[in-house]
Amino acid sequence: MAEICDSTSPEPNFDDKTMRKTKPGLKRLILTLTVFFSFLSGLPSLLKSIEIYRSPLPFRDIDSLSNAIHSNPLVFPCKFHVVFVNNDHTSSTKPDENLGFLIGSYMSEYAGNSSSVCGTCDGDYAVSVSLDGGEALREFTFDQTDEVVDEYLQSVVEITRSRLVYTIVVVNSGERDGVRAVVGKYRHGWVVGRVADVEVVAEMVAEMFVKVFVNGAKDERSIQGEFMPVGADGKIVLSFNLLNADPRDWIYDWDFKEVGEKLLAPTLEALAPIANISVESQVLYHTPKSSYSYWDDEHESHIFSTKDLPFFVNSNEWHLDTSIAAGGRSKILQFVVYVPSASECPLRLQLPNGEISVTNAFISPTWGGVLVFNPPNCLANANNMYPFRRTISPQVENNSLLIRR
Known part of the structure; x- marks a missing residue:
């Protein structure tokens, strides 16, 4: 049997009264051009309102002033x-x-x-x-x-x-x-x-x-002004930091209040006329160093040399500059006591002449200094399953105040 399909479909319902019977003419063209030219006329104002203002600088005047200062330096009576x-x-x-x-x-x-x-x-x-x-x-x-x-x-x-x-x-x-x-x-x-x-x-x-x-009673050849840690406002912050590289091995703490009262207070009082000095301290955890060390059988220690010192401080893990007092123009001087992990303990500094540093510490001009503290019998204590919280000895606290090469 053949199917019979009705090809007829309902006609669309158009209203003859409202339906447009002619193509768009001049009126629509004028309206389109009006909107377009209105946009073009307002475009410069739009670009002007969103542009970044850059003040013109008198470069010639700046150069002439710089040359004048070099030829005739500013002096104070x-x-x-x-x-x-x-x-x-x-x-x-x-x-x-x-x-x-x-x-x-x-x-x-x-x-x-x-x-x-x-x-x-x-x-x-x-x-x-x-x-x-x-x-x-x-x-x-x-x-x-x-x-x-x-x-x-x-x-x-x-x-x-x-x-x-x-x-x-x-x-x-x-x-x-x-x-x-x-x-x-x-x-x-x-x-x-x-x-x-x-x-x-x-x-x-x-x-x-x-x-x-x-002249300040200083020898220009030995003391450079750029090495002075005091800020432009006469303020300096002494930041003392105790860093535990891996607290899973051992955790060290200190009684810094006692150290500040006995050792720092007389020194700060003596330096008060030349600088406004403030002190802060903190204990940080999970603070590994950036440089590498190697095991030395002769010294039975992990060794890091003076060539590794520029890479010793780990700025990504050592969050030292957290003081509000150090903001603005004030300078901050860091004193760091670093406790290595069990995997690289004892950690000792080797000097350029091949000898082991007695202080096991180094300084960085205008930044501060680092003292590496190796826990007693650290190789034996590394086998402990649970770390114990220990208080660092007063002798180490005193040495951290006198970090020297």
């Missing part, structure tokens, strides 16, 4: 003042108003022989002389301790003169043979003794001004 006390004693030459010129000439000689011309003064300095120290200085006894004299002069100078003046007090003591010169922790010093020759005292004062106050 320095003021020096000398105060003579008890000038009624007999001397071959008494101080007079021309003493300031004499001291200035000696300062020029000392500045000319140094690597820097009078530090940052560069000849722009003034020397003044007072022949009468005043009643406050005449009645004071300079035979006391240096700390007492230093604090007293600070109080007197603070009242009588500005802090921006370097002052040296020369005390003519006829009862004392010889001359003793002392520089305090503030912007002043004192010379006590029998002033038999004013020219000798003038030369001594000039040397103190140039070498101590201006």
Whole structure:
């Protein structure tokens, strides 16, 4: 049998009244062009609103200023003042108003022989002389301790003169043979003794001004300014870290509060006038080192050499810079006590001459230092199934404060 299919389908339901019978004409074209040109007209404003603003820099002015600074470095005016006390004693030459010129000439000689011309003064300095120290200085006894004299002069100078003046007090003591010169922790010093020759005292004062106050009493060839850890704001953070490489072998802790009170407090008090020092400590776990070591049968130890030191610190695992106090411009100095794992214990540092380091520690300039602490009988203790928490000995804590090569 043949199937009969009805090929007829229902007609679509179009409304003759609303259906468009002509093609789109000029009206739609005008509407499309209007939208397109509106977009093009607003495109520059859109691009301007999302662009990154880069301020133009006056490169020529910057280069000219840099060349001017190199040819004529910036200098700061320095003021020096000398105060003579008890000038009624007999001397071959008494101080007079021309003493300031004499001291200035000696300062020029000392500045000319140094690597820097009078530090940052560069000849722009003034020397003044007072022949009468005043009643406050005449009645004071300079035979006391240096700390007492230093604090007293600070109080007197603070009242009588500005802090921006370097002052040296020369005390003519006829009862004392010889001359003793002392520089305090503030912007002043004192010379006590029998002033038999004013020219000798003038030369001594000039040397103190140039070498101590201006140049900081440092040898430019041995102490570089870039190695100073103090920040631009005068603050420094001492961070003491005890690192357990693998706490599955052993866990060490320390009583750092006791160490800080007994050892650090006196040192921080002595350094308070030159830097604002704060201290922090922490104990970290799972802190392996980055460098490799090898077993040495002769020393019966795992050895790492000085060539491995640049790779010893593991910055990915050693989270040392976590202090809020170290933010901003402050510098941080790290003191690390590293406890190796049982797989590389004992771990010893081999020096370039082949000998084993006595301190088993090394330093990194401007960063800090690392002391490797090997637990006693670490090879035998490595077989323990469960690690015990131990307190590190006070001797190791003390050595961590004195890390040296």
